[in-house]
Structure formats: C-alpha cells, structure tokens
Amino acid sequence: SEKKYFIVCPSDVLRLLKQPAGPTRTAVRAADYMDVAVKLIKRSLNRRPKRSINATDLISEEDLEVIADLTGCSPRHRVPSCTTTPNLNKFRTASSTCNNRENTRWGSSNIPFTRWLPAEYEDGTSLPKGWTPNLSVNRHLLPLVREVSNRILRTANSDVESDPLYTHLVTIFGQWTDHDLTFTPHSPVIRSFNNGVDCDKSCERTEPCFPIEVLTFRDYLLHIVGPDFIARQLSTYPGYDENVDPSISNVFATAAYRFAHLMVQPFMFRLDEKYKENSKFPSPLLHKAFFAPWRIVFEGGVDPILRGLVGRQAKLNTQDQMMTDELRDRLFKFSAELALDLGALNMQRGRDHGLPGYNQWRKFCGLSQPRNLAQLARVMNNTDLAKNLLDLYGTPDNIDVWLGGVAEPFVRGGRVGPLFACLIATQFQKIRQGDRLWWENEGVFTEAQRESLRETSLARIMCDNTGITEVPDRPFQYRPRGSGYTQCEDIPTFDLSPWREGDYDTKTGIFTCEHPGVYEFQFHCTINKNDASVDLLRNGELIVHSFTTRQNGYITASGNTYVKLQKGDKVWLMANHGSNGLTKDSFFSGHLLFTE
Structure with missing residues (x-):
C-alpha cells in the first residue's frame, strides 16, 4: 500500500506553539480531576433526602486535603516560599509569584481568574446556563448564541464604518x-x-x-x-x-x-512607503490572513502591515x-474545515x-439595572436595539455580559x-x-x-x-x-x-567585569567592502572567532559564547583584515546569566 506523507504547514507550527506549557497542563488537569471528584460526591448526596447543603460541607478538612493531594490540586494551594529567591526586592520572578510578600500567588501565572462576583452555573458547579434544553433562567429560556449573533451583530464587509x-x-x-x-x-x-x-x-x-x-x-x-x-x-x-x-x-x-x-x-491593510495601498501585495481579506505567516515571509514582510495599522x-x-462577517462567519475559514x-x-x-448576567455587573459598577423595555431603551439610547434584545432574552437580567457591554453607547x-x-x-x-x-x-x-x-x-x-x-x-x-x-x-x-x-567604556570599546559570574556575549557586525573577520577577546586572549558570510556585497561577522569572568576581567571585540566599514546595524551585547 502507498505511504501517506503529511507535510507540516505553518498553521501546524502555530498550533504547537499555542499549546499550554507543562505546568499549565498540570494545573488544568488537576482542576478537572477535582471537578469530577466534587460531582461524584454531589451525585452520592442526591441519593439521600434532599437538603440545601454543599457537597463539601459534609467532608472534613482532612478529607479535603486528601482529595486535593490525589487530584494534584495541592501544589496550586500551597503558599510558595519567598525566602530562597534572591533579589526579590529588585526583580520580578518569571511567574510573578512573591510580588506580594503576604499573598504570594496574587497576580501570578497558572492561578484561576479571580471573581468579582460569584459564579452562576446551571448545576451550581460547572454546567453553563442554558445547557439543558427547556430549562429556564429567570423564567425565560436563554437564546442560542449563534441566533443572538445573527440578529444583533451581523455586519457585511461593505457596511463597515x-x-x-x-x-x-x-x-x-x-x-x-x-x-x-x-x-x-x-x-x-x-x-x-x-x-x-x-x-x-x-x-x-x-x-x-x-x-x-x-x-x-x-x-x-x-x-x-x-x-x-x-x-x-x-x-x-x-x-x-x-x-x-x-x-x-x-x-x-x-x-x-x-x-x-x-x-x-475586514482587511489586513498593507501600505507602501508612501502609506498608499501596496500595489504588489494588496490588502487581503482578514479571513485569508489568519494562520498565514507565509504572507509575511513571501509578501513584503512586516513593515507594510505596521504601516497599515497606523495609516x-x-x-x-x-x-x-x-x-x-470576517469574524462572525469566516473566522479561521482559510485554515480550518469549519469556520x-x-x-x-x-x-x-x-x-x-x-459569568453573571448584564444587570448583575451593572449593579457591581453602581449603574442602573434596567427592568423593562423603556428602561433598557434609555440605557442603550436605542429603542429598536432594546426591543431586539428583549425579544431574544426576555429580561435584561439574562443578557450575556459581553453583548450588553459592547451594545452600550460610548462614554465621553x-x-x-x-x-x-x-x-x-x-x-x-x-x-x-x-x-x-x-x-x-x-x-x-x-x-x-x-x-x-x-x-x-x-x-x-x-x-x-x-x-x-x-x-x-x-x-x-x-x-x-x-x-x-x-x-x-x-x-x-x-x-x-x-x-x-x-562597566562598558564607549571610547575604548572594553567591557570590564564588576560582578563575577557567567556571562553571555553576542556580536553581529555588517562590514562594507573589505574581506574581514572579528574576534572576541578576554584579557587579550581569543575566546571566539567570528563566523563570516558574504551577501549582496556585505560581509557579516557574528558570534555567540558563554564565558566565566572574574572581577576586573576585560572583554572586547577586535576587527581583523581591515574591517573598518561597520554599518549602523552592527551590535555587541551581553548580559550576566548568574553570579558565582
């Protein structure tokens, strides 16, 4: 039988890059296990005479800790130590833990979103409102979100203002x-x-x-x-x-x-140096730009796109x-089977x-909570829009907060x-x-x-x-x-x-180490005309000889290395063979990786 070969395309690479990192996957998996455990406990309680009580109220603190350990949630609740991390008063940690010295996880990565209002789920745990057919919310059925989109959001590309x-x-x-x-x-x-x-x-x-x-x-x-x-x-x-x-x-x-x-x-605008439409690479429709990084590589680079953003x-x-409709009907159509x-x-x-409904959030912000058509029309400053919303939702309380928020007239x-x-x-x-x-x-x-x-x-x-x-x-x-x-x-x-x-002398070009440790140095020099190379020296001894290439009449000499320095050690670049025509995009850089 014939072998099938699958070629990796740019969209595959992008999907791979968007996959969550290891700690994130672990946190999500643990939360899912905990959710299932709570549901099983709740299902067991439902077999008993019904009482208004939470499942976790019948479990001791010790049992809750056991469940947290078994599901993997314990690390997410433990307070990280901030005593062993150096320079916390000067530098952020990569995850932002220990920014607040008392509440060390506040604002850090891999924690749940905080809630300013209690969550509202159909089953009180995780089932979205409107999930069960014919189950009303505030005495009204929630509309399908696609139906709301069709009736409220629809905008043809030609109608965009x-x-x-x-x-x-x-x-x-x-x-x-x-x-x-x-x-x-x-x-x-x-x-x-x-x-x-x-x-x-x-x-x-x-x-x-x-x-x-x-x-x-x-x-x-x-x-x-x-x-x-x-x-x-x-x-x-x-x-x-x-x-x-x-x-x-x-x-x-x-x-x-x-x-x-x-x-x-509805377009990804691309403009030329005079901020006019790029004649060689015209602006594509937005749905033809999603997951299409090859357009940057083969169609003029990123500068025309940036000019399109500001121009x-x-x-x-x-x-x-x-x-x-580029977002409403054709999102990812160019790279996926189903838009x-x-x-x-x-x-x-x-x-x-x-998320609670529209009125709950207006109350949170100290704003009025419309109860009928007249009041909603006053908030929206639009009677027709208010009528369409109530035809769909039945009550302002049920309006999805995102839709209610974007439908409001602008503040000054x-x-x-x-x-x-x-x-x-x-x-x-x-x-x-x-x-x-x-x-x-x-x-x-x-x-x-x-x-x-x-x-x-x-x-x-x-x-x-x-x-x-x-x-x-x-x-x-x-x-x-x-x-x-x-x-x-x-x-x-x-x-x-x-x-x-x-530490770096701009006149002599010499870096003098003041803080002993391991450093990374990089250099990239673009040289006009002359055949040349560049050496990186430490205290006069060669540590890196440049890798050189020739392209379009220029010589490029580059290098990268890691080196341990003591206090007083000197590092500099030395040009060889008459390389005296460096262009302005040449650079010499470095940073301390860790101290001794």
Missing part, C-alpha cells in the same frame, strides 16, 4: 496587551553595551528597563475608557497597596477586554454595525465561565460604554496599585530613570524595531499622511544614560 479618530493600531494593541499582558521588548537597542549600560544591573532585566505599562496607561487607555474614568480611577499613582489583588478577573478576560473585537476591520482607521463600533463565529464564541465562553471620549469602562478601569487600577514593582513605585527606579521612561514614545519604538522611516507622532490617533507624520531621525531616542554604570 471607519473610526474618524483612531487607527487600527488601537484594535491590535488591545489584543496584544490582552494576550501578552507582561511581554516587553527585548532588542539590541535596550541590551546593547554601546550605550554604556551595566550588563548586570540593566541588560539582564530588560522587563523593568522598559515597562510596557507606560504606553498602556498614558497613551492607550485614555482612548478606551475616556477621560472621566481616567480621572476617577487611573490618574495620579497612589502608591503600592499590599491589600490590592492585581490578579486578572474572569469578567475582564472573558468579556470586558474583548470589546475590540468590534473594532476589527488606516479602526472599525467604528455602532449599534447597527457591530461585528464584521467559527467570534461573537457567538464570546457569549458562550461567558456562560462556560459562569472613549470607545466602550459605561459598564466596560468601569470593568476595564477597575482591572487596570488593581494591576497598578497591587504591583509592588510598578515602575512608578518608589525604589524600583531612580527619578532620572522614571523621567526617561516618561519620555519614551510608541513612535520611537516602531522606528527602532522596523525598517519604517516615517511614522505618525501619535500612532493611535488617525490622520492622513502629511501633517503629524515625522521622520524617524527626528524622533528623540530612548535615553539610557540614567542606567549607565560605567
């Missing part, structure tokens, strides 16, 4: 901070010795060297929640409060911060044009997570309604106030370092990390090319001088 104020970068930045809340740039610009920054005290900790929250709080959130909520909850930094839990809430992750799904345009407008979420509906997924996910100066403005502002308020190593907290950075961080800009970051040479001064705010666009060479660079410790 563009936002007059904000660029498509607002949309993608929201998704980025949502998916990678703790990710920070790690580039030669920050880690390089060329600016005289101490490799031990700065380059090793590029995360605190450039906290992304500077841009998020200063430049981004204002456009989302509006100036009133900024003034009320996110203005002057009040300082660290050890009693504030910065953990991500379920309603934030599952509903409120998914507002930007309604700001997604084109976001979609405007209006009550009669909510979610483009998905993102709006329906959002609503079903909220039910799966046991924002792009969400009052409910989501409240929930988003509350979450970021907790993130800031409950973070012991927040960049503005006294002792984390010096005043000079904080001032340098305040002066950084997203425009400068785009210039430093792409081949784009002209960008808008304010990349989140839309304007046609011309006024408001600036050449990269005219945008101030990030000032690293407040971090300079003097």
